[in-house]
Amino acid sequence: MTVRYAYGISAALLLAGSAAALTGIGPAGAQTAANDSSAMRNVVPRANAPMSFADLTEQLQPAVVNISTTQRVRVNNSNPFAGTPFDGLFGNRRGGGNGGAQTRQAQSLGSGFIISADGYVVTNNHVVAPGNRNATIETITVIMPDRTEYEAELIGRDAASDIAVLKIKSSKPLPFVKFGDSTGARVGDWVIAIGNPFGLGGTVTTGILSAIHRNTGQGGAYDRFLQTDASINRGNSGGPMFDLNGNVIGINNAIISPTGGNVGIGFAIPAEVAAPIVETLKKGKAIERGYLGVQISALSEDLADSLGLQKNRGEFVQRVEPGEAAQKAGIQAGDVITKVQGKTITPDQTLSYLVANLPVGTSVPIELVRDGKTVKVNAKLGKRPSEEELASNSFDPDAEDNDQGQDENGASAQATADALGLSVVDLTPTIARQVGIPSSQKGVVVSTVNPNSDAAQKGIKRGFVITSVNRKPIANAADLDKAISSAKRSKREAVLLQVRRGARDPQFVAVRLQDD
Numbered sequence: 001m002t003v004r005y006a007y008g009i010s011a012a013l014l015l016a017g018s019a020a021a022l023t024g025i026g027p028a029g030a031q032t033a034a035n036d037s038s039a040m041r042n043v044v045p046r047a048n049a050p051m052s053f054a055d056l057t058e059q060l061q062p063a064v065v066n067i068s069t070t071q072r073v074r075v076n077n078s079n080p081f082a083g084t085p086f087d088g089l090f091g092n093r094r095g096g097g098n099g100g101a102q103t104r105q106a107q108s109l110g111s112g113f114i115i116s117a118d119g120y121v122v123t124n125n126h127v128v129a130p131g132n133r134n135a136t137i138e139t140i141t142v143i144m145p146d147r148t149e150y151e152a153e154l155i156g157r158d159a160a161s162d163i164a165v166l167k168i169k170s171s172k173p174l175p176f177v178k179f180g181d182s183t184g185a186r187v188g189d190w191v192i193a194i195g196n197p198f199g200l201g202g203t204v205t206t207g208i209l210s211a212i213h214r215n216t217g218q219g220g221a222y223d224r225f226l227q228t229d230a231s232i233n234r235g236n237s238g239g240p241m242f243d244l245n246g247n248v249i250g251i252n253n254a255i256i257s258p259t260g261g262n263v264g265i266g267f268a269i270p271a272e273v274a275a276p277i278v279e280t281l282k283k284g285k286a287i288e289r290g291y292l293g294v295q296i297s298a299l300s301e302d303l304a305d306s307l308g309l310q311k312n313r314g315e316f317v318q319r320v321e322p323g324e325a326a327q328k329a330g331i332q333a334g335d336v337i338t339k340v341q342g343k344t345i346t347p348d349q350t351l352s353y354l355v356a357n358l359p360v361g362t363s364v365p366i367e368l369v370r371d372g373k374t375v376k377v378n379a380k381l382g383k384r385p386s387e388e389e390l391a392s393n394s395f396d397p398d399a400e401d402n403d404q405g406q407d408e409n410g411a412s413a414q415a416t417a418d419a420l421g422l423s424v425v426d427l428t429p430t431i432a433r434q435v436g437i438p439s440s441q442k443g444v445v446v447s448t449v450n451p452n453s454d455a456a457q458k459g460i461k462r463g464f465v466i467t468s469v470n471r472k473p474i475a476n477a478a479d480l481d482k483a484i485s486s487a488k489r490s491k492r493e494a495v496l497l498q499v500r501r502g503a504r505d506p507q508f509v510a511v512r513l514q515d516d
Contacts, residue, residue, distance in 0.1 A: 053206060056192065060177060061194055062145055063176050064111065064145070064177075064202060064240060065111070065142050065144055065145070066111060066112075066143040067110050067121070067123050067127055067141070067142055067166070067238060068110075069128055069137055069139065069141070071135045072135065074134040109127075109196070109234075110124060110126075110127030110128075110236075110237045110238040110239075111123065111196045111235060111236055111237060111238045111252070112127070112142065112166070113177055113239065113240040113248065114175060114176040115177065115278070116176050117173035117174055117176055119150075119167055119168040120167055120282055121142055121152065121166040122164070122165055122278055123163075123237075123238030123251075124162050124163065124238040124252075124253060125158060125159055125164045127164065128157065128164050128166070129157065129159070139151065142168050152166040153167045153168075154166055155167050155281060157281070158281060159386070160221050160289070160384075160386075161269065161273065161274070162222070163251065163269065163281065164281070165281040165282055177240060177242075177246070178247060179249075179275040180243055180247025180271055181271065182226065185209055185270075187209050187211060187212060188208055188209065189209045189244075190244050191206070191208065191243060191249065192242040193205045193228070193232070193236060193239060193242075193252055194240060195233075195237075196235045205231040205232075207228050207229040207231070208230075210227040210228055211226075213226075213270075214226070214348075215348050221289060221352050221356030221384070222353065222356070223350065224349075224353055226250045226267065226270050227265065228266050228267075229264040229265070230266060237252055237253060239252045247271075249270070250268030250270055250271060250274075251269040252268050253268055253269050254266070255267065288359075288360050289360070289384040290356055290360055290362060290364075290381035290382075290383075291324065291355065291381060291384035291385070292325050292326045292351070293320065293321035293323075293324020293325050293382060294319065294321065294331065295321075296315040296317055296337070296352075298347065299316055299336060309336060312346060314336040314345050314369065315336070315337055315350065315351045316334075316335075316336050317331060317334065317335045318333060319433075320333055321430070322429070322439070325380055325382045329366065331366070332370065335368045335370050335375075336368060337366060337367075337368045338367050338368060339366065339367035340355060340365075340367075341354070341358075341364050341365060342365070358381055360381060360383045361380060361381065363378055363381075364379055365378055366379055419484045419488075419513050420511055421452070421455050422446050422453070422460065423447045423448040423449075424444040424445060424446055424447060424480060425447050425477070427441060431445055435463050435465060436503055437502065441500070442467065442473065443473075444476060444477050445464070446461065446462055446463065446464045446466065454514070455511045458509050458510075459509070460499060461501075463501065464500070465499060466498070467498045467500060468498040469483035469484070469487075469497060470483060470487065470496050471498075483495065487513065488513065494510050495511055496510050497509050497510075497511055
């Protein structure tokens with residue numbers, strides 16, 4: 001399954017959107033067929049059902065805007081002649097097999113909508129976020145339906161919910177729309193999506209709601225969407241999904257597509273989730289979420305059978321983070337958490353969703369199954385780390401990483417890549433456990449290795465941990481950079497690295513320094 005977002009860099013615009021739906025009334029009586037003529041009498045489309053959405057569109061469209069960004073992306077040119085007598089040709093410099101650092105411009109395109117006359121604009125975070133960690137946003141431009149352009153200020157953004165708030169300044173009041181109540185939405189309701197697909201200008205699509213509170217299986221605190229069959233196209237991301245009363249009940253966000261094209265399965269962030277987050281971001285505040293501190297997996301049929309439990313009722317605890325709420329409450333790896341505050345954990349109501357939407361510091365009753373027995377505990381929720389922190393604490397030593405020469409440590413990581421042909425990230429307790437070494441270990445973990453470097457020839461690979469340089473311990477990438485700089489000033493041509501790999505004993509490896 002591929003989830004694609006209605007946003008893209010340069011010409012590669014991906015999709016997200018929204019939809020519309022037909023109003024249905026209550027179910028037929030239990031003793032009659034659902035489509036019995038007498039039962040259908042009160043649920044067929046009313047005589048005054050809309051034959052056209054033109055009037056509603058005319059009223060709403062002025063508040064829907066196009067959002068474009070310009071980005072500066074740092075690019076490392078690959079040198080195919082690295083390690084050969086032709087290494088210096090074509091203006092390339094030595095350094096991890098990469099050419100001189102260069103930058104290029106990129107653009108992104110999406111949609112948004114104005115929520116106040118003084119110019120607050122809502123969109124998706126991924127529309128206004130850098131395309132990758134080597135990119136920086138230079139400008140954000142909001143373009144009105146009449147082609148008037150405003151430079152926008154980023155007021156706040158939240159990666160977990162994929163919501164961002166911008167502000168534009170105008171000499172006159174701006175058209176705006178309001179959030180509605182998505183909790184009353186029903187499968188089959190009409191919805192209208194207005195956006196800016198393909199950069200064509202304001203475009204309208206309609207459809208029905210296909211599902212409420214749909215879980216896409218991608219995980220996270222907000223994997224709970226309105227699903228629609230409305231046509232979702234490139235650039236729709238961040239645009240509004242309206243009900244027939246003209247209220248915003250969702251923010252167009254993503255599609256599922258095996259081919260990259262629209263197949264009628266689109267998703268929108270429900271207004272019930274978006275509205276309070278938008279209000280918090282408008283005030284310049286960060287979003288705080290509850291955090292239990294467990295790594296979980298779905299209770300699949302095989303896993304449920306092995307435990308003698310009902311599938312899709314609960315989530316399996318793979319690991320408990322030290323010092324977090326779950327450990328303090330006595331939750332253990334191997335437990336199956338079935339309820340939080342009396343609410344059953346299901347694929348449509350996940351543990352992450354329930355916990356993240358509770359305030360930090362809340363004491364919550366949790367019901368779990370351990371060794372076939374029901375156990376009840378109380379946990380005082382901590383503060384959920386940011387998505388960046390969660391990502392930085394996740395490291396797969398077997399995964400490939402092509403972002404050579406730059407990471408969260410910026411210039412320090414680039415200096416390391418240039419001198420050693422390696423990129424590194426700081427070693428956290430979580431990463432330490434993932435690469436199989438004690439969580440108390442200090443150092444850096446290798447994230448990429450230039451195959452043409454001396455380090456690669458000496459057997460250093462992704463997932464190796466560097467703990468010392470020239471017999472002096474290092475704690476982070478900055479320490480490594482300082483040690484390399486010191487060796488260069490001393491005219492050394494190599495440095496002595498102490499490296500660890502998993503549970504194996506540390507070993508010393510002399511790695512030759514590359515010229516800048």
